[in-house]
Structure formats: C-alpha cells, structure tokens
Amino acid sequence: MDITVNKTKSLKGTIQIPADKSITHRAFMFSALTKGKVRITNFSKGADCMSTLNIIKQLGCKSEFINEKQLIIDAREALKAPIEALDCGNSGTTTRLMMGILSGQNFNSKLYGDISLSKRPMKRVISPLELMGAKIKHNDYKLPIEIEGTTLQGINYSSPLASAQVKSCILLAGLNAQGKTIFSEPYKSRNHTELMFEYMGANIKINRNEICIKKSQLNPVDIEICGDISSAAFFMVAGLIIPNSEITIKNVGINETRSGIIDVLKSMNGNIELVNERIISNEKVADIKVKYSQLKATTIEGGIIPRLIDEIPIIAVAATQAEGTTIIKDAQDLRNKEADRITAVKTELKKLGANIEETNDGFIINGKTNLIGDCEIKCYHDHRIAMSAYIAGLICEKPIKINEFQWVNISFPEFLELINHLK
Numbered sequence: 001m002d003i004t005v006n007k008t009k010s011l012k013g014t015i016q017i018p019a020d021k022s023i024t025h026r027a028f029m030f031s032a033l034t035k036g037k038v039r040i041t042n043f044s045k046g047a048d049c050m051s052t053l054n055i056i057k058q059l060g061c062k063s064e065f066i067n068e069k070q071l072i073i074d075a076r077e078a079l080k081a082p083i084e085a086l087d088c089g090n091s092g093t094t095t096r097l098m099m100g101i102l103s104g105q106n107f108n109s110k111l112y113g114d115i116s117l118s119k120r121p122m123k124r125v126i127s128p129l130e131l132m133g134a135k136i137k138h139n140d141y142k143l144p145i146e147i148e149g150t151t152l153q154g155i156n157y158s159s160p161l162a163s164a165q166v167k168s169c170i171l172l173a174g175l176n177a178q179g180k181t182i183f184s185e186p187y188k189s190r191n192h193t194e195l196m197f198e199y200m201g202a203n204i205k206i207n208r209n210e211i212c213i214k215k216s217q218l219n220p221v222d223i224e225i226c227g228d229i230s231s232a233a234f235f236m237v238a239g240l241i242i243p244n245s246e247i248t249i250k251n252v253g254i255n256e257t258r259s260g261i262i263d264v265l266k267s268m269n270g271n272i273e274l275v276n277e278r279i280i281s282n283e284k285v286a287d288i289k290v291k292y293s294q295l296k297a298t299t300i301e302g303g304i305i306p307r308l309i310d311e312i313p314i315i316a317v318a319a320t321q322a323e324g325t326t327i328i329k330d331a332q333d334l335r336n337k338e339a340d341r342i343t344a345v346k347t348e349l350k351k352l353g354a355n356i357e358e359t360n361d362g363f364i365i366n367g368k369t370n371l372i373g374d375c376e377i378k379c380y381h382d383h384r385i386a387m388s389a390y391i392a393g394l395i396c397e398k399p400i401k402i403n404e405f406q407w408v409n410i411s412f413p414e415f416l417e418l419i420n421h422l423k
C-alpha cells in the first residue's frame with residue numbers, strides 16, 4: 001500500500017496509545033510457561049506479537065478472545081512439541097526470546113522468519129545458549145535454525161551488548177536450567193522481563209546491571225499492559241514539530257529503561273508534561289502532554305542509547321527541526337534492526353531535504369531545515385522507518401509518497417486512525 005502524506009496545519013486532541021509490543025511478547029510467552037490460565041488486558045495487535053501468539057498456540061496453548069481488549073491464554077496443556085516449523089515473521093523479539101524457552105524443552109523445534117529477519121544476527125543468543133548446553137543447528141548464525149531440546153546448565157554471563165533480547169533469552173533459559181544463571185550487561189537495557197518475572201513469582205534477584213535467576217515456576221496471574229512509549233514517540237515528536245499542536249497521549253509506559261526519548265526531547269527544549277503517574281502490573285505508566293516547541297540540538301550517546309534505541313529514527317526527524325547540530329553516537333546496533341536504520345534514515349531524510357550525515361555508529365544532523373518533500377520514500381520493510389517518514393511528511397512543503405506503508409502493521413496497525421483523529 002503506497003500512501004501520500006500532505007502538510008498538516010496542526011495535530012490536536014487526546015489519544016489512547018495501543019499496548020506495548022515488548023510487554024505483549026513477554027505476556028504471551030510467560031503465560032505459556034505458567035501451566036495455568038492468564039487473562040491479558042490490552043495487548044498489541046501488531047503482526048510481531050501475533051507471531052508470538054501463533055507460536056505459543058503451536059506449542060499447545062489455547063487462546064480465547066473475550067473482547068477487543070482482553071484475551072485468555074490457557075497454558076494448562078503447554079508445552080508440547082510443535083508439529084510444524086515455527087514462523088517468527090519479522091520479529092527479532094519472538095525469535096530470540098523463544099530460543100531461550102525452546103532450548104531447554106524436552107522436544108525439538110525449528111524457527112524461521114521473513115527475508116529481513118533471516119538476515120539478522122542470532123550469534124548474540126546462540127553463543128551464550130551454547131555455553132548453557134543448548135544444541136542449535138544454524139547456517140552462519142542466521143534463521144532458519146533447528147533446536148534440539150536438552151537440559152540446560154546455569155551460567156555466569158557478561159554480555160558484550162546491552163540488549164534486552166539477549167538478556168531475556170538467557171533469563172528464560174535460566175528459568176528452566178539447573179543451578180543459577182547470572183547475567184550482566186554494559187548498560188541497563190529494557191527490564192520488562194525482570195519486572196514481569198518478579199510479578200509472576202520467579203526466583204529472581206536484581207542488583208543494578210546484574211541479574212540472578214534460579215529454576216522456578218511462573219504463577220498464572222492476570223496482566224494488564226500499558227501503552228507503548230515507542231508508538232507514543234511518533235506522536236510526541238509530531239506534537240513538538242508541527243506548529244500549534246497540542247496532544248495528550250493516555251496510558252503510556254514510562255519505565256525508566258524505555259523513557260530515554262522523554263529525557264532527550266526535554267533536553268531539546270520540548271514542552272512535555274507527565275501527569276497521572278501510576279503502576280500497572282509492575283510497570284510505571286503516565287499520560288503525556290506535548291505542545292509545539294522551538295527545539296534545540298543535543299548529543300545522544302552512551303548509556304542512554306538502549307533506553308531509546310527504537311526511537312532513534314523519529315528522534316532524527318525531531319533533530320532536523322532543532323536549532324544546531326545534533327550528534328547521535330554509540331548506536332551501531334541500529335544497523336542490525338529490521339533494516340539498517342542508520343543508512344535508511346539518512347537516505348530517506350536527505351530526500352526530504354534534511355541536512356543529515358551518517359557515521360558508523362549514528363548521525364550528525366544540522367537543523368533547523370525546511371523540509372521540502374516532493375519525493376518517494378522507501379520504508380525498507382521497516383515499520384519505524386515508515387512511521388518516521390510519515391511524521392516528517394506532515395511538515396514537508398510538498399506532498400510525499402511512502403511506498404509499502406503497510407509495514408506499519410508490524411507494531412502499530414492503529415497509526416493512521418490515530419493521526420486522522422488528531423488532524
């Protein structure tokens with residue numbers, strides 16, 4: 001589906017953001033491990049989370065949709081050998097976390113994915129899993145892979161990467177391994193796995209960046225999922241860069257391991273206010289109010305990167321509207337996402353008229369630039385590139401066309417409906 005985006009005068013109003021994708025993956029997978037029934041309220045309907053749901057169904061879970069917002073996972077008969085190979089679609093989180101679960105089962109399984117996922121690196125999880133005794137067949141550490149289920153041993157692993165997918169994979173393997181598993185990482189990545197494990201009664205201890213987990217059974221407790229800050233990010237930036245805009249985004253997860261975007265946009269002089277702070281299923285939540293602001297440039301590097309890794313494409317759009325030079329460093333893992341997000345963002349924003357250069361681990365962006373548009377944008381099978389380009393299109397002088405905009409459905413099928421509500 002190709003779409004045309006026209007300049008808009010302002011975005012105004014209140015929206016409810018759909019459920020967090022990372023937390024939904026975990027809610028589905030961890031429910032599958034409870035041997036009980038779990039009611040999940042407000043789950044992501046994006047294709048990535050549906051890949052996870054389909055996989056746990058192939059492993060013996062039943063799912064029952066109560067209504068638009070609620071679903072029950074019945075895992076009383078899970079987990080059992082899948083009859084067919086498991087399709088991870090476009091989802092790195094599904095693949096890497098499921099590998100942690102499947103490696104320690106008493107059955108074999110096969111995982112595969114789409115073209116983009118089949119190019120993404122899996123060594124980061126295969127190597128530590130092998131240290132735990134996992135038996136994984138692969139070609140150059142890429143999908144498709146075959147897992148021969150076996151008994152795993154706990155390890156003490158210092159990850160070279162700050163990656164929540166690696167951490168969650170190893171913690172999931174540790175949950176079912178003999179002895180204890182200790183995991184540490186250079187900077188703290190998103191901690192939804194740790195918070196949900198605590199919430200579901202796992203034997204887990206957290207000491208700053210070091211986590212210790214012992215074999216334990218998760219309890220079937222009901223889970224409510226907050227709105228996704230990574231989806232809210234598009235509306236936060238839109239509200240800040242489109243003149244006269246004023247947007248309230250309700251029910252957004254503001255977990256400190258995810259809220260780097262708020263810190264950065266505030267440091268860029270963004271008018272952002274958090275109200276109604278509360279806790280839902282062990283996760284911090286708030287309503288976020290944003291108003292059009294005169295942005296200024298910033299530098300983003302080091303420990304904040306894992307706290308905003310998925311938001312960098314839309315932060316780059318904000319930087320084109322900020323006075324001065326914005327520098328983004330230490331984000332080389334962006335090249336391993338659904339697309340090479342460094343080259344993709346640079347190439348597409350340049351087409352719009354931005355002054356942006358890529359470095360090996362980030363960007364140098366000079367602002368403020370008047371974006372012209374009048375071009376065709378590619379989204380590289382990448383939902384976040386598609387939505388970032390759309391928001392940029394709303395301030396371009398001339399219309400832009402975005403090719404294959406349907407990739408938005410990977411994480412945020414409701415995106416256009418919410419934009420139209422605010423126009």
Ligand code: S3P
Nearest residue numbers: 022093163164165166189309310
């Ligand atoms: C995710 C972790 C991040 C993020 C991805 C979702 C997760 O990846 O980019 O979209 O749910 O654990 P890394 O942890 O590999 O950086």
